[in-house]
Amino acid sequence: MVDEIDRSKSLADFFDGKRSSGSFTWISDSVLIKRMDRSAFIHHGTHIPLDVLSYWGGRHLDIGDSRPVEMHMAGHSFAMKLTREHMGRTRLFWLSDFSAIIRNRFSDVYTALVDGQQPVLFPILRFDKIDDDHYTLELIDEKEITRDATLDEEDQQDSIVNTRDGRVIHYNSKRYERDPGNRRRAIAIHGTTCFGCGFNFGRTYGELGDGFIEIHHILPLSFAGEAIIVDPKNDLVPLCPNCHRMIHRRRDQVLRLDDLRAMIRGAWHD
DSSP states (O other): OOOOOOTTOOHHHHTTTOOEETTEEESSSSEEEEEOOHHHHHSSEEEEOGGGGGGGOSOOOOTTOEEEEEEEETTEEEEEEEEEOTTSOEEEEEOHHHHHHHHHHTHHHHHHHHTTOOOSOOOEEEEEEEETTEEEEEEEOHHHHHHHGGGOSOOOOSSOOOOOTTOOOOOOOOOOOOOHHHHHHHHHHHOSSOTTTOOOHHHHHGGGTTTOOEEEESSOHHHHOSOOOOOHHHHEEEEOHHHHHHHTSSTTOOOOHHHHHHHHHHHHHO
16 A cells, blocks of 8 residues: 655654754754755755754854865765855755756656746655765655555565466465555665665666665564554664565564674675
């Protein structure tokens, strides 16, 4: 089932009341997310509220001063700058290369803005701090994540039917309903790099792979046997399809993430 995104909710509502300032929401000390807006598409940047200035480092900027920051996304680096304007506001500006990526990837949003319309839903920027001058950046499209949810998790068939290739068969199976909202929250919290092997689809496949990842339930829903409350921060992790399949390969024993990582480390060291 694909749910309908509640467009009336703020990011703070989306993350159950986490600290928010303007269009920004703190996920952790290192992760900050922002709901994009008209300025991000048309004016090549965004206003930084006072409450989140500390995230960008403690160095003071005098009015009119700027300092560079470097963003890393999908294997590419983008030069940006923090500027303190004459009104005392601080803004993060990016160059035309990043603006082109935003406009191309979210062409429906950009077209709506140019036509003077309000987009159905703005995408999200996810910042992950390396240090005061370097950050990793991801573009999160909630509609795309919801579509990807149909590819997520194993098929969960109750039985395996052996038959000749190409023959049409019918079988009864049990499937466990997943909340796409939890998937969107998990990706905003954890990002889209595999927690098992470190693979990132955007770095390898460019725009086609950017933003794609599968989400693994640490406690499989089939084990619980009933509806449970899922905490996207602690109960869900991003995994590439290879790692995800290996974790679920034996139906009677779900591999622990630490054991999977140990196998991968062992293979690399051989």
